Amino acid sequence: MDLTTVTGLTEALLAGNRRALARVISHIENNTDLARPLLAALYPHAGQAHIIGVTGSPGTGKSTLVNALTQVYRQQGLTVGIIAIDPTSPFSGGALLGDRVRMRDLAGDPGVFIRSMATRGSLGGLAQATADVIMVLDAAGFERIIIETVGVGQSEVEIASAAYTTVVVEAPGLGDEVQAIKAGVLEIADIFAVNKADREGVDRTVMALKMMLSLGVPEKFQVMHHGRMLPVEIPQARQDASAWTPPIIKTIATSGQGAKELVDAIENHRLYLEQSGGRLWRDRLRAATELRMILRDYLLENLLARTPPEALQAAIEAVARRDIDPYTAVQRLVEEVGVEVTAH
Amino acid sequence: MDLTTVTGLTEALLAGNRRALARVISHIENNTDLARPLLAALYPHAGQAHIIGVTGSPGTGKSTLVNALTQVYRQQGLTVGIIAIDPTSPFSGGALLGDRVRMRDLAGDPGVFIRSMATRGSLGGLAQATADVIMVLDAAGFERIIIETVGVGQSEVEIASAAYTTVVVEAPGLGDEVQAIKAGVLEIADIFAVNKADREGVDRTVMALKMMLSLGVPEKFQVMHHGRMLPVEIPQARQDASAWTPPIIKTIATSGQGAKELVDAIENHRLYLEQSGGRLWRDRLRAATELRMILRDYLLENLLARTPPEALQAAIEAVARRDIDPYTAVQRLVEEVGVEVTAH
Numbered sequence: 001m002d003l004t005t006v007t008g009l010t011e012a013l014l015a016g017n018r019r020a021l022a023r024v025i026s027h028i029e030n031n032t033d034l035a036r037p038l039l040a041a042l043y044p045h046a047g048q049a050h051i052i053g054v055t056g057s058p059g060t061g062k063s064t065l066v067n068a069l070t071q072v073y074r075q076q077g078l079t080v081g082i083i084a085i086d087p088t089s090p091f092s093g094g095a096l097l098g099d100r101v102r103m104r105d106l107a108g109d110p111g112v113f114i115r116s117m118a119t120r121g122s123l124g125g126l127a128q129a130t131a132d133v134i135m136v137l138d139a140a141g142f143e144r145i146i147i148e149t150v151g152v153g154q155s156e157v158e159i160a161s162a163a164y165t166t167v168v169v170e171a172p173g174l175g176d177e178v179q180a181i182k183a184g185v186l187e188i189a190d191i192f193a194v195n196k197a198d199r200e201g202v203d204r205t206v207m208a209l210k211m212m213l214s215l216g217v218p219e220k221f222q223v224m225h226h227g228r229m230l231p232v233e234i235p236q237a238r239q240d241a242s243a244w245t246p247p248i249i250k251t252i253a254t255s256g257q258g259a260k261e262l263v264d265a266i267e268n269h270r271l272y273l274e275q276s277g278g279r280l281w282r283d284r285l286r287a288a289t290e291l292r293m294i295l296r297d298y299l300l301e302n303l304l305a306r307t308p309p310e311a312l313q314a315a316i317e318a319v320a321r322r323d324i325d326p327y328t329a330v331q332r333l334v335e336e337v338g339v340e341v342t343a344h
Numbered sequence: 345m346d347l348t349t350v351t352g353l354t355e356a357l358l359a360g361n362r363r364a365l366a367r368v369i370s371h372i373e374n375n376t377d378l379a380r381p382l383l384a385a386l387y388p389h390a391g392q393a394h395i396i397g398v399t400g401s402p403g404t405g406k407s408t409l410v411n412a413l414t415q416v417y418r419q420q421g422l423t424v425g426i427i428a429i430d431p432t433s434p435f436s437g438g439a440l441l442g443d444r445v446r447m448r449d450l451a452g453d454p455g456v457f458i459r460s461m462a463t464r465g466s467l468g469g470l471a472q473a474t475a476d477v478i479m480v481l482d483a484a485g486f487e488r489i490i491i492e493t494v495g496v497g498q499s500e501v502e503i504a505s506a507a508y509t510t511v512v513v514e515a516p517g518l519g520d521e522v523q524a525i526k527a528g529v530l531e532i533a534d535i536f537a538v539n540k541a542d543r544e545g546v547d548r549t550v551m552a553l554k555m556m557l558s559l560g561v562p563e564k565f566q567v568m569h570h571g572r573m574l575p576v577e578i579p580q581a582r583q584d585a586s587a588w589t590p591p592i593i594k595t596i597a598t599s600g601q602g603a604k605e606l607v608d609a610i611e612n613h614r615l616y617l618e619q620s621g622g623r624l625w626r627d628r629l630r631a632a633t634e635l636r637m638i639l640r641d642y643l644l645e646n647l648l649a650r651t652p653p654e655a656l657q658a659a660i661e662a663v664a665r666r667d668i669d670p671y672t673a674v675q676r677l678v679e680e681v682g683v684e685v686t687a688h
Contacts, residue, residue: 036671043669057401280664287663290670291656291677292644298674299643300636312635319631320624325387326634327380330642333635 006037013140014045018113021140025115028132039132046138047283049081050270053163055149055188060171061195061253066148068251068259069266070112073144076263079111081142083133085126085149113142128293131162131286161289164282165269167191167262170209172201189246191265197250197258209248244272307337350381357484358389362457365484369459372476383476390482391627393425394614397507399493399532404515405539405597410492412595412603413610414456417488420607423455425486427477429470429493457486472637475506475630506633508626509613511535511606514553516545533590535609541594541602553592588616651681 002008003020009027012020024042027034054069056062063084070080106112115137117130130147137145147163168189173196194205247265251258273279304312315333318324324332346352347364353371356364368386371378398413400406407428414424450456459481461474474491481489491507512533517540538549591609595602617623648656659677662668668676 040669040672044666047666057403059401283664284660287660287670291659291663291673294670294674295647295677296640296644298678299647300640303639303643315635316628316631319635320627322388322391325384326631326638328384329635330638333639334642 006034006041009034009038010041013042013136016141018110021113021136024136025133028136029117029129035132039135042136042139046135049134049138049142049145050165050266051134051138051163052144052146052266053149053166053188054146054169055166056169056171056193056195060169062148062169064253065169065193065195065251065259065262066146067106068253068256069146069263070106071256072259072263074109074111078143079141080113081137081140081145082112082114083130083137083145083147084114084116085130085147113137113140127162128290128297131290134162162286164273164279165190165266167193167266169193169195170205171196172199172205190244190269191246191262192248193251193258193262194248195251195253197252202250206248206250213245213248243276244269244278303334303337307333311336350378350385353378353382354385357386357480360485362454365457365480368480369477372480373461373473379476383479386480386483390479393478393482393486393489394509394610395478395482395507396488396490396610397493397510397532398490398513399510400513400515400537400539404513406492406513408597409513409537409539409595409603409606410490411450412597412600413490413607414450415600416603416607418453418455422487423485424457425481425484425489426456426458427474427481427489427491428458428460429474429491457481457484471506472634472641475634475637478506506630508617508623509534509610511537511610513537513539514549515540516543516549534588534613535590535606536592537595537602537606538592539595539597541596546594550592550594557589557592587620588613588622647678647681651677655680 001012001017001020003012003017003023009020009024013024024038027038052069054062054066066082066084070082073080106114115133117126117133134145134147166188168191170192171194192209194202194209196202247268249258249262249265251262253259273282311333315329319326319329345356345361345364347356347361347367353364353368357368368382371382396413398406398410410426410428414426417424450458459477461470461477478489478491510532512535514536515538536553538546538553540546591612593602593606593609595606597603617626655677659673663670663673
């Protein structure tokens with residue numbers, strides 16, 4: 001097999017070749033000339049996997065929990081792809097530690113594939129690259145794909161929009177409960193895992209979550225629709241989605257306790273989505289988000305490629321010195337370079 | 345004064361009218377017709393404030409520390425604007441709690457202005473809105489502007505690019521040190537605050553930070569330059585910037601201990617930036633980032649406004665059903681609607 005061509009790589013990847021898989025992902029991460037043809041070739045082969053987002057604050061034990069989940073899935077005979085969105089600095093050694101733990105538990109199992117992706121390359125690039133790598137693992141035949149994100153910020157919400165089922169991990173003792181249960185997690189959580197359930201305060205954390213949920217679950221993914229999102233209208237599915245109340249599962253990831261229950265909850269949610277039409281709804285939402293991100297970048301690159309570097313530098317200089325506000329500078333830049341959009 | 349016109353609002357704001365300030369911010373947050381004219385009118389009046397980013401994981405006590413910092417600045421006679429980037433769900437009550445604490449300590453002081461901004465309205469909208477509100481507070485004459493962000497994700501790094509001085513808050517006991525010192529904070533930290541310094545483990549946290557720093561501070565803001573950022577070349581300032589080693593300040597925000605030392609460190613960094621040319625460098629970086637964000641949104645909105653809704657819906661449908669990959673769909677959409685960019 002020729003692993004230097006689109007056809008060769010595609011065929012090898014679809015046949016289960018792990019070296020081909022790793023190469024394809026590298027092409028995507030480095031945005032080589034082969035990246036887009038590969039994505040186009042693989043895209044029709046994806047769409048079978050169940051995609052699971054696992055997110056939570058640092059210190060909740062997410063990585064260990066992902067390992068425990070993976071082991072349960074493997075016992076059930078399902079293959080698992082893991083994408084760890086890793087904001088760790090190369091200087092802190094955090095990634096290394098996490099990877100070592102992973103390697104010990106999951107090393108040598110051909111039914112598991114682990115890939116770390118860094119949050120470098122800012123401004124939307126990561127969310128799109130993650131979506132692309134998920135698609136590739138899906139096409140490669142992994143039946144469950146777990147995306148692990150540290151933190152609960154805005155970008156995590158974006159990345160979560162790629163998942164069908166989002167697990168929010170909490171843990172007792174991370175400041176007061178109110179602190180731990182922040183970040184609009186209600187809007188993105190399909191399931192809560194209260195990890196480190198052998199610690200003091202676990203019942204308070206569970207109780208706080210229950211109280212929040214009893215106040216009423218807000219409409220899911222409203223946050224995604226808000227603002228300048230492409231229009232997606234799926235009122236029926238939305239109605240159905242509000243019928244799901246996130247279960248709260250206690251886990252002790254280090255011993256594996258609760259991992260089976262968490263997998264059961266995930267699989268229940270998967271079935272629920274399929275039966276309610278929620279899966280199609282999320283597919284449309286994902287498609288709308290991806291189209292928007294790609295279109296935005298395409299248009300920007302298209303314009304920048306045609307803008308003389310001096311004009312750009314002059315605009316940056318003028319804005320930095322406050323001779324002109326950035327909105328006016330953009331308008332002038334566009335007038336100078338010329339953007340004409342005409343319907344055919 | 346007529347607070348319904350751009351001229352009236354601008355004059356009142358510059359004269360210190362707080363109602364005008366609140367209204368201008370509302371116009372920006374709601375993106376009304378007055379928003380851009382107001383930004384253009386106020387922009388030349390900004391550029392005097394020192395902008396301070398305060399970021400860290402949930403549970404580190406950031407909000408309390410920001411209050412303590414503000415009180416020290418007020419004792420020094422400086423006015424303070426606070427922008428809290430608040431990812432709290434309206435259902436969790438977290439924002440309310442934070443605001444109550446703030447109100448108690450800082451209420452009724454006309455030299456302090458506090459504004460919470462939510463992380464709703466995803467995909468870049470918040471970073472730009474935050475930059476705009478910072479500019480408005482700056483034009484309104486606030487001498488120190490503090491941006492508080494929860495979490496240490498990708499969007500926080502973007503928001504941090506608006507600050508001249510970024511304080512990263514750590515706390516002992518949030519899982520192991522490696523966990524706490526994640527998220528590429530080295531790249532964005534100008535100063536470390538180890539809060540809750542009366543807790544066990546504080547020396548280990550300080551030691552871990554010192555060890556990291558001794559490995560060498562990576563080039564600052566490299567993360568910002570990476571990828572598709574507009575070009576900014578400021579080699580001299582960059583060289584100077586690497587001469588700053590982030591100090592580590594122990595604080596106990598609840599009692600105010602260490603707050604004065606932290607303010608001193610911030611002011612030292614402010615002077616350092618002015619003397620080294622680093623401030624101008626960051627102004628250019630901020631300008632480049634803002635231009636990029638605004639240009640990207642402008643181009644997208646421009647195209648979407650001219651795209652028939654049926655064409656968009658059809659593209660979303662086709663991608664959701666995997667008839668076509670999103671990159672190809674974008675290309676077809678652009679071909680259909682027509683984008684012509686021509687240099688004059």
